[in-house]
Amino acid sequence: MTDNVVLEARGLVKDFGRRADRWFGRTGTFRAVDDVSFQLQRGQMTALVGQSGSGKSTVAQLLAGLQRPTAGDILLDGSPVRIRRGQDFRAYTGDVQMVLQDPFSSLNPAHTVRYHLTRALRIHGATGRQEAIDTEIERLLATVHLKPEGRFIGRFPHELSGGERQRISLARALAAKPRVLLADEPVSMLDVTIRLGVLKLINQLKDERDLAVLYITHDLATARQFTSELMVMYEGKIVERGTSAEVIDTPTHPYTQQLLAAIPHP
Ligand SMILES: Nc1ncnc2c1ncn2[C@@H]1O[C@H](COP(=O)(O)OP(=O)(O)OP(=O)(O)O)[C@@H](O)[C@H]1O
Ligand SMILES: [Mg+2]
Numbered sequence: 001m002t003d004n005v006v007l008e009a010r011g012l013v014k015d016f017g018r019r020a021d022r023w024f025g026r027t028g029t030f031r032a033v034d035d036v037s038f039q040l041q042r043g044q045m046t047a048l049v050g051q052s053g054s055g056k057s058t059v060a061q062l063l064a065g066l067q068r069p070t071a072g073d074i075l076l077d078g079s080p081v082r083i084r085r086g087q088d089f090r091a092y093t094g095d096v097q098m099v100l101q102d103p104f105s106s107l108n109p110a111h112t113v114r115y116h117l118t119r120a121l122r123i124h125g126a127t128g129r130q131e132a133i134d135t136e137i138e139r140l141l142a143t144v145h146l147k148p149e150g151r152f153i154g155r156f157p158h159e160l161s162g163g164e165r166q167r168i169s170l171a172r173a174l175a176a177k178p179r180v181l182l183a184d185e186p187v188s189m190l191d192v193t194i195r196l197g198v199l200k201l202i203n204q205l206k207d208e209r210d211l212a213v214l215y216i217t218h219d220l221a222t223a224r225q226f227t228s229e230l231m232v233m234y235e236g237k238i239v240e241r242g243t244s245a246e247v248i249d250t251p252t253h254p255y256t257q258q259l260l261a262a263i264p265h266p
Helices: 056-063 086-093 113-123 130-143 162-174 192-209 220-226 244-249 254-261
Strands: 005-018 028-041 045-050 071-076 096-099 180-184 212-216 229-234 237-243
Touching: 005 056, 028 045, 028 056, 028 071, 028 212, 028 237, 045 056, 045 192, 045 220, 056 180, 056 212, 086 096, 096 162, 113 130, 113 162, 130 162, 162 192, 180 192, 192 212, 192 220, 212 220, 220 244, 229 244, 229 254, 237 244, 237 254
Parallel strands: 045 212, 045 229, 096 180, 180 212
Antiparallel strands: 005 028, 005 071, 229 237
């Protein structure tokens, strides 16, 4: 099955340096990610769960190339990723895109949907006149089920609902035609009534585009529903992993049992 692997984390470690303490002059480091290894496969959604502060977002940022690992490797199609210059980063983001929890903070309030999507398309190679770009934007908006497209293209972020904003963030990620989508709590800021719609969309895009998706969440119910594999993180380490059904129905690690006990079960 290794040929289905798109992105791989191998022994990832991330230490954050504490600044030298101004009064005591001590320094030290804090290990936020501790020897984390896993593979993301095309056409599959993998869940990463764990309590607040366990290192989930740091893992996503390492995979997105936004932070440099202290040790370990990230492999894309089996080759180690080396990001040295802005150009390398741009090329990398053509394959690996991230969707964040708060679409409001990732969209610029001063700019319209057209601006955001035009920029993303141009960064990832679109050339030509604005009319051609607009056609591409309309296609993207249709892909994330924002219709009629003309209603959304000229809007500013504050003129969109939370769910619509998150769909724009998704459209922007898709403008790169990525093969990997890192979704860090993509629906936790949204009203419960629209969460499922956005997750179903991500799931549909995964199937249609054969995307490898990492779904970071605190919500074990949707992890169970939408993901095939699940990893549980605790204090920087992956302490349990398996098929999502297995891990959730018969957790073996005490921490996973605790995590499950903390949520109401149907
Ligand atoms: N830039 C940074 N500098 C120093 N420490 C950091 C930095 N980023 C994260 N940390 C620390 O690393 C640990 C892991 O943080 P991270 O954001 O990865 O957790 P998380 O699992 O995503 O939590 P949550 O579920 O609340 O989003 C935390 O203790 C956090 O304070
Ligand atoms: Mg986080």
